[in-house]
Amino acid sequence: MTTSPATDLDLDAVTDVVTRAEAVRAEIADAAAFLASTWPLADFIAVNPLFGLLDRPFSEAATHAGDLLGARATPDETWLRAAWQRGRITDDDLRAALTRRHPAVLRRSPLALGDRVHDPVDLLLADLQRGIACPPPHRRARTAAEALAPDLAGLLDTHTIQWCSAFLDEGQATWRMPGRDRGFYPAWRALAAHDTTLPRPVRERLRHLPERAEDAVLEALAALGVPDDRRTHYLQAHLTRLPGFAAHVRWRGEQADEGIDLVDYLALRLGAEAAVLAGTHSHGTAWALARTDLSEVGQATVDPLGRAQHLLSALEITGTHAAQRTALAELLDELPVHQRALVWLDAYEEHYRSRLLRLLDRPLPEQPDARPQAQVVCCIDPRSEGLRRHLETLGNYRTLGFAGFFAVAMRYRDLAGGTARAQCPGPIAPRHTVTELPSPGRQRAAERSLAGRRVLAAAENSLHAAKDDLVAPFVLAEAAGWLAGPLAAAKTFAPGAAGAARSWWARRIAPAPQTEISVADDLTVAERAATAETMLTLMGLTGGFARLVVLCGHGAHTDNNPYQAALDCGACGGHPGGPNARTAAALLNDPQVRLHLADHGISVPGDTWFVAAEHDTTTDTVRLLDTHLLPDTHRPDVDALTADLRTAGARLAAERCAVLPGAPVRAQPRRAARHTRARARDWAQVFPEWGLADNAAFLIAPRARTRGVDLRSRVFLHDYDADLDPTGSVLETILTAPLVVAHWINSQYYFAAVDQDAFGAGSKAQHNVVGGGLGVMSGPTSDLRTGLPWQSLTDGHHIRHEPQRLLALVQAPLSRLDTLIARHAVLHHMFGNDWVGLAAQEHAGGTWHRYSPTGWQLWQPGADASAATTHAAHL
Template sequence: MTTGPITKAAPDTATSAAEVRAVVADAAAFLAPTWPLADFIAVNPLSGLVDRPFADAAIAAADLFGARVTPEEAWLRAAWRHGRITDDDVRAALIRRHPEALRCPPLTLGGRTYEPVDLLSADLHQGITNPPPIRRARTATEVLAPDMAALLDTHTIQWCSAYLDEGQSTWRMPGRDRGFYHAWRALAAHDVTLPRRLRTRLGDLPERDEQAVAEALAALGVPEDQRTRYLQAHLACLPGFAAHIRWRGERQDSGIDLVAYLALRLTTEAAALTGTHTHGTAWNSASADLLDTRQATTGPEDRARHLLEALEITGTDAAQRTELARLLDRLPVEQRTLVWLDAYEDHYRSRLLRTLSRSAPEWTDAPPRAQVVCCIDPRSEGLRRHLEALGDYQTLGFAGFFAVAMRYRDLAGGAARAQCPGPITPRHTVTERPSEGRQRAAERSLTGRRVLAAADHSLHAAKDDLVAPFVLAESAGWLLGPLAAARTFAPGAVGAARAWWTRRITADPATEISLEDALTPEERTATAEGILTLMGLTRGFARLVVLCGHRAHTDNNPYQAALDCGACGGHPGGPNARTAAALLNDPQVRRHLSERGIGIPDDTRFVPAEHDTTTDTVRLLDTHLLPDTHGQDVDRLTADLRTAGAHLAAERCATLPGAPSHPSPRRAARHTRTRARDWAQAFPEWGLAGNAAFLIAPRALTRGIDLHGRLFLHDYDPDLDPAGTVLETILTAPLVVAHWINSQYYFAATDPQAFGAGSKALHNAVGGGLGVMTGPTGDLRSGLPWQSLTDGHRARHEPQRLLTIVQAPLHRLDTLIGRHTVLRHMFDHDWVGLAAREHPDQPWLRYTPTGWRPWCPAAAAPEDGRPPAPLRT
């Protein structure tokens, strides 16, 4: 057995750096890059598989992660028993998904004749349950030395955490400025957590990470045609770290990418197996297990026998049982949950479409009291509904970044943050500055912020020191102990006192958005025109047009960014609203817009605002920039927004654990404010839990309907968009973001272990905002915590893929789907459903890759019209 350094690859097996990077990129395609917690952006964890049909992605997810991508069969059967799925829903799903099976002739069993649809339905209801998926993609170390595989994971976590740390640790990884691989290479041989012989073998490693990957693969003996697969197995060992490092690798000068990450894992693995396997033999020794771990599934004969017993059918001969087995084999047991999922989704979708088909209330032509443009976020639906109920308000839905893709630097300076959807690269940087004559107030505010920041830093630094924590406990424990108790038992009072004290020290000065250095005059006009055109507001302006972004205030919550605006990069939407309002209030911009046919009345003012979705309060921003002539309008709108928010808070209290069950609006508003300040609150709000559909249509379609916060609502008038450019923008930007959000909730609900983040109570925040682990160590948990999905007794998010509902010409939709690959993948591959109609008086149609079909669940009747034979269940 060899005990020296890793044997170098022979010259004829050397692989170029470009080839290594190509195979790593190919292997990593299945990973969805994930952002750090501070910039939490919802992603589809299987976005790398959207070029495949959803059914194929289910197989790949099981293979790579051992994960489910559909709800458990037992859960779906329970939904059927509780009426959430009907027999008609199941039959319709079978007809759509397995039409060939239903064209088989009827079967005679035990002297009775049964239609194929009835037997397949019975198998869905009572058939042998499909076993859970298993992960087949495994590394040689996992097969040959499981204890060493666990040590390799721990080693990877240790060094990745050290390198990626953003200031939480007081110890900085030596050599970090040289990049991850070089820093690790210099230190690995001194890592005492590794066995001595392994450290010795790590003492002579290649200088370049690409070379290290190539030589390690050669040392393991992985064939060229298996290298992509083998690298995927390594990436799937710690998918949280791998996904985040992929995101890091796409940023310039990050110093770490998946090549460096795999260089660590592969060289350590090769060194570990060198002691027991000669050069180039480890993979071959493990290959039998690597390639033959397919889980045995129940055969069609066993399924037929079980179904006959369940239905109490006797007197069948071998030929009849064989015919039944052949029929059941047309619906593989691993695909049954896909049929169930279709039926489950369509039960809700059909009811929703029927609701949207009712006669819309008439809208008066009188000028509205104010126009309020809210984010398409489902949490804005209730605010819009309650505000409209108070009087002549017109509300619109628009993506919360208000078509301003920008970086934002606030008054304190520092690094600018991206305020736009994840797929978009911001082109402009806007800054906050003091308003005229408010420079001294701004300086006092900044001084107060620095004092508070310094005190906070000193406290944390003291806790990290060796001796200082003891001194801190003795000197300040008498104050911090009672304060912690007060924060726990009286969070509302403590929060209010803290807010009052903070305002005294760092009173918010009057500021405004500076556009001079961010956009040229031409860019300002173009951006303003784009904003108004995309939201369909090019005429009929009210005196006040409110652009309302949103944020979520919570205390002691690492997942705060998950509750903020996804369209703003996981940040509050106020800066985008302020920027858009500043553009639209600019006199020069208005003159240019008038030349382009968009005339904004002189007395119209655009007002930014921010909706706090945790407390359902709305704060108007930059009101100091408004003329005195609009003071009464602002006061009345402020009062009505307060009333609408209180009614929405009362509505939400019915779903919040620990909230009063039937509170008055005033009591509900007080409760939600207290809840937001409670540092022990695990359920500050439900975020986007429950989201199920994305509606692209005029507001008249949904005005007055309680949609229970389940729909993204984007206003769209096809008559104002003859070229289809607005619809194209909505489908390829906001819809994609909504699909990511829906997918993150969906997969976290279907398999919380693989795609969720576990319980908040067990989270350990690492890396100064890098992410969370469950417990003291482990993989990064990149999904949503279970407190975002359930209260422990009842699920608050029902796993449904997103349904897109569009009121627009069908040929326009066909053209756009044909033009954009991302839309073809989403709609043709069953990742997102699509229902559409051209006019309000027409029935809804279902999009399929072969054309539009009526949305009609009743089509589940047999094609020949014969009634199905009853089955005993």
């Protein structure tokens, strides 16, 4: 068969279009590599905002963040100096950090200044503590509109915010953006020419945009005159202008059938910018006219001789001549001013880490030989640490730490039906969907509950609809104002009583029915058995079972809090962990699963029963779930455990009240428990709990290492016994899944604390929720505020979260760790590039070693690092 020349030309044209589109998408993907995807509020998942730079050393990523975003990636030097002045950092900490980061300084000869000779390390210490301040970073990646027409650049941002918000809206807006079913770019292209907020000439130019987003990007870049070798940088300038929206659009583009991605987003921004500048700049000239202001301006620096003179004045050293001042400037240049904060950060972290290692180096307590009253498996979340510690003092209880999704990567559909939600860590794709169903004989009770829920939902929806109507708010005020006023007053001045009354009415209207998780309907026998075996193996619970084994997930209850999901379980996709615990318990109680486990060497006694539970971290109450499924023989065990969990939770609430703003000081446990319950129901409370504030370390070791030790809810605790893991597969899973999630959590808190403007969400008092849960803005319009609000990090006056990078502590053979780090790029990047510290101990009571890319170093907590002995990488 032959083809005509015309057909060949058509095929060539189509191929050329496809090739150009693929090239544009690849270029945009490369430009956006630094962006970390941002989830919506309802599925709030902590993420390292610089995760895209993980393959670079932390110091290099910090510089890159300054250039791209104008953001600090290390704590402010003034703040660090204040920490030194109050003793949080010592001179010894700074000397050790200098030794590790700049060992060449130790080899320098003493320096004569005036009539005295000075130790180089002492001079660098003085410069750290009293030297001229480092200028703040500023954003170098800028657009042509920013340089040539700043007012129009602001108009372009507003235009982007309005149209992205309209398209991404999830039910909040009463006006739905027309044409959403066609995708973002086609819908915006059809409507932008009618947007009267834009000047008429700009609207006229927007009528002639290409039909394809990729072509619009290429056409706009050509119209602006951006050279091919500068396009990636220029695309980054637009992505960093509104990084919150860009990060969320990136996440949307990674989902199926969302209708928007970064190509569409940049087609809007570039197309609108080209249309805006076309009125004042001829085709292809804008970038050239603006280029000196766009990319040639470097970060502000400190004059070396000026820096040396400042230090001489601070130390009151006089009588120096030019050669001495030059020599001092050369010495100071060994520690560039923009790298001083990295030394400070190392010293700040080392101070805490050495104390933690000394705390862990203690004789291990004796374990009773008797069968435990119960085993309670809690999430590794630091908020579970206090509950475990207090529970263990109340009886022969054994607690374990395990990722709160209990190795069940699933989607969950509750009794009401609807869309199933992901209940697993962000990096993991759900493998199964499980459904909540009425227990046998409880169908009518379930229908009554669902009918009650619909009544409550309809009332709430009617109220919101009335508030959005033009006339209805006046009618609403006349009809319900007499009731709404007292209710609002009660919620404000007596939130505990108001919340209890509301719960009472909800229970009457929609009583909770008895339900079950239908694992048999959603998973095959082989899938159930494999999941159960994986679960028990990973948590190290393969023998010595108690009569009662509790799988305790966690969640949080607060009122009027857009950041509710940030307090829930990160391992469960930003949702409460109860469904995962219920599913895991159902699997492990399945007779067919137990037969499989027995065939694989895990014998679960016939009198062992697995029970699900959920720890409310805001009130520190623990609710046992599915207790209607319990055999009568185990009810006394459950009653005793319930009472002890209540006591443990009250004691933990008393601990937390000691630091929560507005809480009673030195409250007794019962009073503290009442206060935290009222606090959770207070719709005006901006400090319902601290979440994971102050998290600092991740311990992978047997519980015996920390049993009885007060870790101040700062450490993730994952049980692990290297003797039960000869192949290292369990450790491999822990390092590449839970540890990565913990790194994301730690990084989100860290970066939000060091630069709230760039990486945080600002004050809750200024927040407006946009798009029905898409995100928050500060004020009526702004970029989407990513990260954590200021109230999650401070008590309103002082910072609560100590910004430091995560430290992983592992009890395992060093050679095993070397093998895993070499096998997985994410581990090599985290540990080798200083994003996460790593300390390891081969066995309890052994010596601690610090990981470095050049080998393991002996870590003597509190000792000067210069005395450390370097060992071979494989011991």
